[in-house]
Amino acid sequence: MSVSDEKEKSIFRYLSEYDRRIIYFLLFIVVVGPLISPIAMPISVSPDSKQYYDVLRTLGSNDIVLTVLDTEFSGYMELQSGVIASTRMIIEKESKMAVAISHPEATIIPDILFGALKDLMDAHHYTYGDSYLVLGYIYQNEASVASSAEDFQGFVRQDWQGRPIKGTFLEQVRSWKDISLIVSHTTGILSGSVMNHFALRGTRMIVNCIGGMIPGQKTYLNTGILKAVLPAMRGGAELESLIGIRGLGTKAMDAFTLGHYMLIAFIIIGNIGYFGYARPRAQKARTGG
Amino acid sequence: MPPLFSVPGVVQGRFLGLLCVVALFLSVIYYMRRKKSLYIRKVAGLDAIEDAVGRATEMRKPAVCSFGIGGFGYSTVFGLAILSYVAELSAKMGTRLIVPTGGGTASMVVRPVAQDIVRQAYIAAGREDMYKDEDIPFFSGQQYAYIGGYVGVLQRTRPAVVVMVGSHASETLNITETSNAVGAIVISSATSVSYAAFLTCSSDYCLIGEEGPAAGAYLSQDPSQRASIGSQDLFKWVALILIVVGLAAYNVGSDVIIRLLQS
Amino acid sequence: MSAFFKSREVILTAAGLAFVATFVPYFVTIPELSVISTKLVTITALVNAFTLALAVHSQFMRGMYFVRRRSRGWILKAYMMVTIVLMVIFATMGQDKGPYNWVMLAIVNPLSSVNYGILAFYMASTCARAFRARNMKALLFLAAGFIVLFYQAPLTGSIFPGIEPVALYLTDTFAMAITRTFTMSVTLGAIIFGARVLMGKQPQVLGLGGE
Numbered sequence: 076m077s078v079s080d081e082k083e084k085s086i087f088r089y090l091s092e093y094d095r096r097i098i099y100f101l102l103f104i105v106v107v108g109p110l111i112s113p114i115a116m117p118i119s120v121s122p123d124s125k126q127y128y129d130v131l132r133t134l135g136s137n138d139i140v141l142t143v144l145d146t147e148f149s150g151y152m153e154l155q156s157g158v159i160a161s162t163r164m165i166i167e168k169e170s171k172m173a174v175a176i177s178h179p180e181a182t183i184i185p186d187i188l189f190g191a192l193k194d195l196m197d198a199h200h201y202t203y204g205d206s207y208l209v210l211g212y213i214y215q216n217e218a219s220v221a222s223s224a225e226d227f228q229g230f231v232r233q234d235w236q237g238r239p240i241k242g243t244f245l246e247q248v249r250s251w252k253d254i255s256l257i258v259s260h261t262t263g264i265l266s267g268s269v270m271n272h273f274a275l276r277g278t279r280m281i282v283n284c285i286g287g288m289i290p291g292q293k294t295y296l297n298t299g300i301l302k303a304v305l306p307a308m309r310g311g312a313e314l315e316s317l318i319g320i321r322g323l324g325t326k327a328m329d330a331f332t333l334g335h336y337m338l339i340a341f342i343i344i345g346n347i348g349y350f351g352y353a354r355p356r357a358q359k360a361r362t363g364g
Numbered sequence: 365m366p367p368l369f370s371v372p373g374v375v376q377g378r379f380l381g382l383l384c385v386v387a388l389f390l391s392v393i394y395y396m397r398r399k400k401s402l403y404i405r406k407v408a409g410l411d412a413i414e415d416a417v418g419r420a421t422e423m424r425k426p427a428v429c430s431f432g433i434g435g436f437g438y439s440t441v442f443g444l445a446i447l448s449y450v451a452e453l454s455a456k457m458g459t460r461l462i463v464p465t466g467g468g469t470a471s472m473v474v475r476p477v478a479q480d481i482v483r484q485a486y487i488a489a490g491r492e493d494m495y496k497d498e499d500i501p502f503f504s505g506q507q508y509a510y511i512g513g514y515v516g517v518l519q520r521t522r523p524a525v526v527v528m529v530g531s532h533a534s535e536t537l538n539i540t541e542t543s544n545a546v547g548a549i550v551i552s553s554a555t556s557v558s559y560a561a562f563l564t565c566s567s568d569y570c571l572i573g574e575e576g577p578a579a580g581a582y583l584s585q586d587p588s589q590r591a592s593i594g595s596q597d598l599f600k601w602v603a604l605i606l607i608v609v610g611l612a613a614y615n616v617g618s619d620v621i622i623r624l625l626q627s
Numbered sequence: 628m629s630a631f632f633k634s635r636e637v638i639l640t641a642a643g644l645a646f647v648a649t650f651v652p653y654f655v656t657i658p659e660l661s662v663i664s665t666k667l668v669t670i671t672a673l674v675n676a677f678t679l680a681l682a683v684h685s686q687f688m689r690g691m692y693f694v695r696r697r698s699r700g701w702i703l704k705a706y707m708m709v710t711i712v713l714m715v716i717f718a719t720m721g722q723d724k725g726p727y728n729w730v731m732l733a734i735v736n737p738l739s740s741v742n743y744g745i746l747a748f749y750m751a752s753t754c755a756r757a758f759r760a761r762n763m764k765a766l767l768f769l770a771a772g773f774i775v776l777f778y779q780a781p782l783t784g785s786i787f788p789g790i791e792p793v794a795l796y797l798t799d800t801f802a803m804a805i806t807r808t809f810t811m812s813v814t815l816g817a818i819i820f821g822a823r824v825l826m827g828k829q830p831q832v833l834g835l836g837g838e
Binding site for chain 1: 676679735758769
């Protein structure tokens with residue numbers, strides 16, 4: 076036990092005060108187990124993911140999509156399934172895509188992303204320069220986002236390897252008006268700035284965000300500023316099931332589900348211990364009994 | 365739905381926004397120029413801060429206070445006001461105060477101000493010898509490096525109280541849990557809706573939403589901060605009236621308020 | 628000359644003009660001002676980009692100070708400076724292949740991901756420790772939390788579809804209302820903070836020092 080030596084030993088006391096390392100160990104088992112030995116639980120599709128999917132389905136080969144990787148690499152682990160599924164849909168629609176990055180850790184994500192989709196890109200002749208460009212770490216702060224929204228050609232002259240964008244599809248992008256859709260994969264670094272300078276002006280914008288940001292983003296969805304919000308890893312898995320692939324998100328959903336149930340179990344166990352031991356003890360101390 | 369009206373020369377749908385911003389500016393000026401200081405009630409969490417620092421003194425343990433990971437913004441300003449209060453209390457009671465800084469790229473700019481605040485508090489209490497630069501460590505402009513340093517400080521120094529105000533992000537989870545593990549009281553402010561629920565549950569006391577800036581304005585006695593709170597309250601009343609009137613209008617089949625807000 | 632540009636009046640005037648140049652075109656259609664605003668924003672973005680170099684320089688100077696004095700933890704400062712130099716060299720050798728790519732993939736990104744993953748354990752610990760039904764209000768919050776948590780697990784939605792409307796109702800009404808309240812408060816606060824900066828009431832923001 077983690078408290079002072081008392082004669083009273085009961086199951087309720089244990090449930091109220093057990094070592095937190097037991098929590099960590101149990102959670103680890105519950106999350107890692109299904110990753111090693113998948114259970115393949117069924118997945119339901121939420122209306123939010125369906126809405127996100129419907130927006131991506133409207134893309135055509137003449138559309139220019141600005142994909143903003145507004146995440147550290149750690150956040151990318153949660154957004155990965157949504158990023159890959161969204162990019163897959165953009166490639167299948169053969170829309171043009173520019174990738175802008177707002178965190179130094181995310182600079183290697185395009186390599187990982189396009190590496191994972193190489194076969195699909197070859198099948199659709201989706202080539203660098205003609206179909207997509209990686210602009211690199213251009214969004215360091217709100218000023219850079221604002222500048223690209225107002226004067227894209229003045230702000231972006233070359234891609235991340237220093238090759239001029241002149242002669243590519245980005246030559247026709249002058250401002251926010253010329254971008255058909257913004258797909259923001261975000262942990263909240265500059266999502267507000269992108270929304271302020273693009274979406275509020277009229278550019279269509281959809282967001283794939285981490286779990287903690289969902290309530291905040293849904294208010295903008297409700298008002299129509301955002302066209303869709305993909306809710307974190309679960310949304311990514313649902314998007315994968317909508318497009319008919321079994322990707323990283325789907326594989327993680329077993330662990331995701333069991334992890335959630337484990338959290339609920341911890342809350343229930345904690346409350347059993349609270350009502351059985353901690354609360355009567357506190358009441359006893361107050362009344363002096 | 366078309367807007368109720370449009371003003372020539374003004375971008376459609378932005379007239380009311382322009383009006384709102386201008387009105388906010390004017391209201392701040394009005395409240396600042398008022399001779400009578402605006403009344404702000406004492407936020408309950410402030411008593412908790414005083415009790416907690418007293419507890420730290422009795423237990424001969426340090427107090428830890430952080431003001432956020434952002435640059436100079438709305439949340440950081442009230443974070444600094446509360447830091448000033450905690451520093452004054454710590455200096456008066458002779459308690460060591462540790463102020464972890466960093467966590468964001470703009471946080472380096474705020475650090476000298478925080479150093480100055482703490483130093484002045486110790487000088488004013490006649491305990492200049494207690495001020496140490498090492499007690500205001502800078503833990504990098506990267507959030508996770510900051511978390512590592514902060515948690516390390518908590519585990520090594522085992523403070524009696526952790527005051528975590530200003531703009532914090534996901535580090536709130538690490539800090540509150542580690543604080544609880546080392547037996548510290550946690551007093552926090554929830555400025556982000558993403559972490560408000562978590563902080564309310566895991567902190568011993570939480571200043572939710574506007575309570576943080578109100579506490580900062582109360583403590584700092586700065587007329588401009590008080591004017592800010594007054595202006596915000598005024599506009600919240602306006603928003604409340606618009607919501608009630610708009611709901612009533614919508615329910616009787618009129619969309620005039622909605623169209624007005626779209627103008 | 629530099630004293631003139633560092634004076635409070637000049638700095639506040641420049642801030643005010645920059646504000647007017649970028650604020651007004653957003654609301655009022657003035658083509659000439661729009662052009663000025665666009666150029667000003669682009670210049671700001673470029674100046675901000677150069678602050679990265681300034682930050683590296685600043686960290687170096689600070690690190691050298693610690694190392695020269697052999698202050699506590701100077702070895703870590705020296706390590707930090709060596710890694711800065713190495714990463715700059717690696718970056719000039721190419722970012723898509725080579726040592727930069729390896730360091731990012733093998734060291735920086737896994738460490739960053741681990742820090743993020745640890746949050747789950749802290750959340751679990753909080754669930755066990757802090758989420759108590761201490762009173763009726765807390766009980767109602769917990770009940771709502773249970774419903775939303777259950778719904779978040781994809782399996783629940785597929786075996787018990789009836790939970791979806793309840794969970795969505797909770798998130799689309801109560802959670803939405805709270806979020807909107809926060810958004811309004813923060814937005815009003817940000818606008819008023821900007822007003823205070825322009826009036827010179829927040830001198831530290833403009834680098835004027837305390838008053």
